[in-house]
Amino acid sequence: MSTSELALLLQHSDTTARSVIQETAAAAGLMWKCRWSLCAEYNIKATELCPHCGRDRDGHPLRDVQPGCWPVEDELWENLRTEVTAHLRQQGFDPLPDAVTFPWVSDEDAAPWSLTRLVLHYGGIQRDYKIHLERTEISDLLEQVAEAAEPSSYEYLRILPR
Ligand SMILES: [Zn+2]
Known part of the structure; x- marks a missing residue:
């Protein structure tokens, strides 16, 4: 069953049927239940973070995700946090987002993460953020992080501004 078929099935079910479908889908690995007890919503398999509360599959709140094997x-990581935070303030973000994700783009560049299309997190809400961070302090720091961490393909980087 595809994600859209599952969504359609849920859309056309009453409350009782819905909970049976969700539990069955979770048992079959098509959905996962948020482990934060105050939320406990079911989410489709492909969702990394719970769109209801922003927590991950283990029920942990948004947190830094350092990619790579090392x-x-x-000091480098905190410098990145400081620069990302300063950038967001300069751009007028108030309040600051809970987290910023730099999606993986390519291992051919010095910094393998996107410098133009980021994701801002506000709890469970994610917003695309288009910007140009080429040749900035942030891109320099991302290059240094890539060099130190040796990330694998498709590993994103997430940092919480402060
Ligand atoms: Zn949740």
Whole structure:
């Protein structure tokens, strides 16, 4: 069953049928139940973060995601956080988003993460953010993170501004 077929099935079910379908779909691996007890919503398989509360599959709130096989030095990571936060403030984001995700783009560039299409997180809500961060302090720091961490293909980077 495809995601859209499952969505259609849920759309056309009453409350009782809905919970049976959701539980069955979760057992079959087509959905997952948010583990945060205050939320406990069912989400489709492809969703990484719960769109209802913004937590991940383990029920953890949004947090930094450092890609790669090797840990990044704290000082480098905190410099990245400072620059990302300063950038968002300069752009007038108030309140600041809960997190910023730099999606993977290519391993051919010095920094493998997108510098033009980011994702801003506000709890469970995700917004695309188009910007140009080429040749900035942020792109320099991302290059250094890539060099230190040696990320694998398709590993995104997420950082919480502060
Ligand atoms: Zn949730």
